[in-house]
Amino acid sequence: MPVAHLLALGLTLCLIGLQLGPARAADLPITLISATSPAAPFTDATLTISTSPGANCSIVVHYKSGPSRAKGLVPKVADSSGRVTWTWRVGSNTTPGRWPIVVTCKKGADHGELRTVFQVG
Numbered sequence: 001m002p003v004a005h006l007l008a009l010g011l012t013l014c015l016i017g018l019q020l021g022p023a024r025a026a027d028l029p030i031t032l033i034s035a036t037s038p039a040a041p042f043t044d045a046t047l048t049i050s051t052s053p054g055a056n057c058s059i060v061v062h063y064k065s066g067p068s069r070a071k072g073l074v075p076k077v078a079d080s081s082g083r084v085t086w087t088w089r090v091g092s093n094t095t096p097g098r099w100p101i102v103v104t105c106k107k108g109a110d111h112g113e114l115r116t117v118f119q120v121g
């Protein structure tokens with residue numbers, strides 16, 4: 001086989017490899033719909049997001065003392081309209097201030113993250 005044919009074959013295989021390579025994960029959109037802020041200690045706070053229906057979502061609220069372990073902050077699946085709502089009790093001893101909240105969602109290979117803050121006090 002002539003060298004030119006080998007080069008053409010190699011180039012063709014490279015191009016096919018680029019087109020058929022592994023798919024990259026897409027960004028999964030997450031939109032903040034509402035959040036309780038400010039929230040007083042020993043009251044309920046609520047956060048609602050919108051994403052792709054069926055996405056698996058989790059939430060972490062970071063306080064000065066570390067990640068919250070409140071009962072309502074559990075992983076959830078987005079409903080048929082893509083909504084997820086979490087409600088949790090802000091602890092009676094929670095330090096006043098602005099605290100970060102991180103929501104992550106995943107559906108298949110797609111994933112997304114939403115970062116926001118809420119005010120306590």
